[in-house]
Amino acid sequence: MSKPSTYPTKLTPNFSYREMTRSNTAIRHGIDNTPNPTELANLIYTAEQLEKVRAYLNDKHKRPIGIMVSSGFRNERVNTLVNGSKNSAHKLGLAADCDATGFTSSTFAKEIVEMRDKGLIAFDQLILEYPNRGDGAWVHIGFKKDGKGQRNQVLTAVKRGKKTVYLQGLQENAK
Numbered sequence: 214m215s216k217p218s219t220y221p222t223k224l225t226p227n228f229s230y231r232e233m234t235r236s237n238t239a240i241r242h243g244i245d246n247t248p249n250p251t252e253l254a255n256l257i258y259t260a261e262q263l264e265k266v267r268a269y270l271n272d273k274h275k276r277p278i279g280i281m282v283s284s285g286f287r288n289e290r291v292n293t294l295v296n297g298s299k300n301s302a303h304k305l306g307l308a309a310d311c312d313a314t315g316f317t318s319s320t321f322a323k324e325i326v327e328m329r330d331k332g333l334i335a336f337d338q339l340i341l342e343y344p345n346r347g348d349g350a351w352v353h354i355g356f357k358k359d360g361k362g363q364r365n366q367v368l369t370a371v372k373r374g375k376k377t378v379y380l381q382g383l384q385e386n387a388k
């Protein structure tokens with residue numbers, strides 16, 4: 214999967230095209246996970262929001278904090294293979310699964326909620342994903358196109374049997 218030559222290497226100063234599009238699942242299955250221009254524009258919007266989070270954390274904690282994106286854009290096939298939800302914002306380039314250096318997923322999620330409460334960011338959904346998995350947890354942040362009609366919803370995902378259940382708010386001790 215190679216980047217079209219007209220696409221930027223960096224979507225924003227700190228988030229690359231590569232990290233926002235790469236997928237081990239896509240590679241393993243030989244799927245070309247290249248976003249179309251609309252999806253690319255959405256991905257840039259998502260990266261811009263992550264820049265805001267990064268800048269806020271750097272400023273607040275007075276140290277360089279990196280945000281690692283484990284999944285950004287996922288085309289239909291990749292999304293299906295990773296059991297993403299049918300209406301996943303990842304399919305539009307409007308979501309990122311991420312974590313921050315020196316933070317647990319739960320404390321990272323709290324920082325983003327704090328930003329929202331201060332009016333510094335708006336999102337559609339922030340999900341603390343499987344906090345009971347410790348290092349296997351992550352934060353999903355999703356947006357609506359052009360930032361319109363965002364719900365600012367905060368949820369925690371937990372597994373109940375084989376089902377994923379979404380609880381309201383951040384519930385770091387939920388099992």
Ligand SMILES: [Zn+2]
Binds near residue numbers: 309310354
């Ligand atoms: Zn996600």
